[in-house]
Amino acid sequence: MLMRQDDQAFSYLYDNYSPALFGIINQIVSDRDIASDVLQDVFINIWRKINSYDGAKGRLFTWMLNIARNAAIDKIRSRPYQDSLKNQPLTENVNSTAANSISNPQVNDVGLKKVINKLKEDYRVLIDMSYFQGFTHEEISKILNLPLGTVKTRIRSALMQLRTMIS
Amino acid sequence: MNIQEYISSGIIESYVLGLASPEERAEFEQMCAQYPELVEARNNFELALEEQARKSASSPPPHIKQNVLAAIGKKDSLATPKIITMEPTTRRSSSWSWVAAASIILFLIAGYFAFTFYNRSKELKNSNQDLQARVNRNDSVLNRLVEEQKVMSDPKVTVVNLAALKQSNNAPSASVYWDSTSSNVYLLIKNMPQLASDKQYQLWSIIDSAGKLQPTSLGLFDGGNEKIMLKMDKAQKADAFAITIENRGNTGGPNLEQLQAMGKPKL
Numbered sequence: 001m002l003m004r005q006d007d008q009a010f011s012y013l014y015d016n017y018s019p020a021l022f023g024i025i026n027q028i029v030s031d032r033d034i035a036s037d038v039l040q041d042v043f044i045n046i047w048r049k050i051n052s053y054d055g056a057k058g059r060l061f062t063w064m065l066n067i068a069r070n071a072a073i074d075k076i077r078s079r080p081y082q083d084s085l086k087n088q089p090l091t092e093n094v095n096s097t098a099a100n101s102i103s104n105p106q107v108n109d110v111g112l113k114k115v116i117n118k119l120k121e122d123y124r125v126l127i128d129m130s131y132f133q134g135f136t137h138e139e140i141s142k143i144l145n146l147p148l149g150t151v152k153t154r155i156r157s158a159l160m161q162l163r164t165m166i167s
Numbered sequence: 168m169n170i171q172e173y174i175s176s177g178i179i180e181s182y183v184l185g186l187a188s189p190e191e192r193a194e195f196e197q198m199c200a201q202y203p204e205l206v207e208a209r210n211n212f213e214l215a216l217e218e219q220a221r222k223s224a225s226s227p228p229p230h231i232k233q234n235v236l237a238a239i240g241k242k243d244s245l246a247t248p249k250i251i252t253m254e255p256t257t258r259r260s261s262s263w264s265w266v267a268a269a270s271i272i273l274f275l276i277a278g279y280f281a282f283t284f285y286n287r288s289k290e291l292k293n294s295n296q297d298l299q300a301r302v303n304r305n306d307s308v309l310n311r312l313v314e315e316q317k318v319m320s321d322p323k324v325t326v327v328n329l330a331a332l333k334q335s336n337n338a339p340s341a342s343v344y345w346d347s348t349s350s351n352v353y354l355l356i357k358n359m360p361q362l363a364s365d366k367q368y369q370l371w372s373i374i375d376s377a378g379k380l381q382p383t384s385l386g387l388f389d390g391g392n393e394k395i396m397l398k399m400d401k402a403q404k405a406d407a408f409a410i411t412i413e414n415r416g417n418t419g420g421p422n423l424e425q426l427q428a429m430g431k432p433k434l
Contacts, residue, residue, distance in 0.1 A: 010239070014232055019224035020217070026225055039227050043235040057196060058183065058209065061217045066185040112219055130186055155186065156177030163180050166215045 014043060017061065021068040027113050028072035028132050029081075038075050042068045073134030115165050123158035130155055173198065174208045183212055315396045318344045318353050327408055329428035339427045343370070343399075343408045350401040352385055359390040359427075362412060369413045371421050372405035382421045387413070407431045 022039050029035040046064055053063050075081055116127050129135045129143070137155070141148040181187040182195045199206050318324055325345045331338035340357040354370055362368070370385040385399040385408075412425040 010236070014235065018232070019226050020220040022227040023223040023225040024220055027223070036228050036231050040231050040234050040238070043231075044238045047235070047239045056199075059213045059217065061220070062183055062213045065216070065220065069185060112216075112223060114223070115219065131184055156181065159177040159180035159184070159186075160175065163177075163212055163215070166219045 010047060013046070017064055018043065020061070021064060024065060024112070025068050025072045028069065029075055034075065034081070035072070038071050039068070042071045045071070069131070070134075073132075077134065112166075115162065118165060119158055119161055122154060123161060126151065126155050127158050127162065170198075170202050170205060174205055179205075179209050179212050183209060183216060311396065315353075315355070318346070318351075318396065321346065323348045325432050327430045327432045329408055329410060329430040331428050332426060339410065341410065341428060343430070344396070345402065345405065345408075345432065350403045352399040352402050354385075354388065354397045354399050356388070356391060356393065356395055356397065358392045359388075359410075360392075361390045365415050366412055367415045367417070368427070369411050369417060369421065370399055371409045371411065372402040373407040373409055374404055375406040382409070384417075384421075387415075387417065405432065 018039065021042060022035065025035045025038050025042070026032065029038055042064075045067055049067075053060060057063075113128075113132070116124055119127065125144075126140065129140050130137070135143065137148060137151050140146070141151045144151070146154075178187065178191065178195055182192060187195065199209065319326075323346055325347060327343040327345060329339075329341045329343060331340065337358070337360050339359050341359060342355040342357065344353040344355060345351075352370075352372075359368055367387040367389060369387050371382040372385055374381045374383070383402065385402060386397075388397055388399075407429060408431075409421070409429045410427045411421045411423065412427060413422055
């Protein structure tokens with residue numbers, strides 16, 4: 001039904017998934033108006049790319065969630081967003097941005113973040129940076145001054161804990 | 168690595184949350200194709216994640232849906248009942264365009280037939296005129312033949328053969344049919360050689376009045392070898408008929424030096 005891209009399918013898709021996706025986007029982009037813009041772009045993208053969704057690789061929600069997360073991270077990393085926060089461009093000041101997020105984590109006490117908050121501090125920071133801020137393992141290694149191997153192992157361990165917590 | 172270790176390695180979460188590297192993703196997808204238990208574990212985590220996300224769901228502003236619908240070129244058929252009436256409108260417009268297309272086709276067909284019929288009627292009119300002209304010609308020929316036949320078969324008509332004075336292959340030859348009762352004179356041309364355009368033949372009646380010949384013109388005619396009968400002027404009395412060559416439209420007397428043929432009625 002979704003593949004036919006008819007009006008009713010779209011309405012169903014939007015009505016059924018937009019609140020959950022908006023919740024995730026809001027956890028990454030805290031400004032509600034900007035998060036709304038992101039959601040709008042996300043659904044336009046979902047609809048245009050719906051034919052590339054492959055059910056063998058995962059559930060539809062997972063596919064949409066990743067589109068939403070990537071769009072939200074692109075937004076917070078974009079120059080206009082950075083400028084609006086009156087921050088220096090990311091490339092010049094990766095450390096201070098990361099330091100802010102560590103000392104003053106942008107973790108709301110809702111949803112996935114609520115779960116993440118229950119992780120021990122080392123893990124929480126890693127998941128927040130990688131999942132909610134989109135830093136690569138290499139960037140995290142640099143920012144936190146940790147060996148890359150350690151970052152990878154800890155993130156895997158954090159994810160394992162996360163899984164037992166939400167399952 | 169056995170599959171249970173792989174499942175417990177954190178790769179599932181890494182993959183589902185989009186944190187795995189491209190190499191890890193490729194490997195994971197390959198493993199999924201081989202191990203159904205891996206797919207099951209992945210599916211369980213996905214379901215848990217979705218459930219978690221629904222718990223933290225937050226309704227977006229209503230206008231976002233309208234914006235998205237506008238951007239992807241759709242109308243919100245559930246939120247605005249008006250849109251349901253849009254569908255028939257769309258269909259109507261498509262049926263109107265069908266009607267428009269059909270009417271253009273009909274117009275072209277009608278135009279084609281109009282053009283064809285116009286040409287056909289023009290052809291018919293022309294050929295009708297041709298036929299009429301041929302009928303008129305045939306009528307006049309027939310009338311003439313009937314007239315000739317009446318003259319020739321009339322017992323009161325005297326036939327006078329006009330013989331050439333000089334014998335040759337192309338000798339002039341004609342006959343006068345003279346109705347002594349009505350005085351009508353008909354000339355049947357058998358062969359009168361073509362003349363220069365300023366010359367004409369002239370038929371004369373000649374009366375012998377005590378040795379003095381009195382010629383009277385019975386009319387001028389052109390040469391030819393068609394066997395046609397000409398109605399000439401009346402002659403009440405004639406001792407002989409003669410044909411001379413004269414200037415076209417001659418009004419004077421006969422030029423007897425140019426006498427071509429002559430004959431006397433057998434009384």
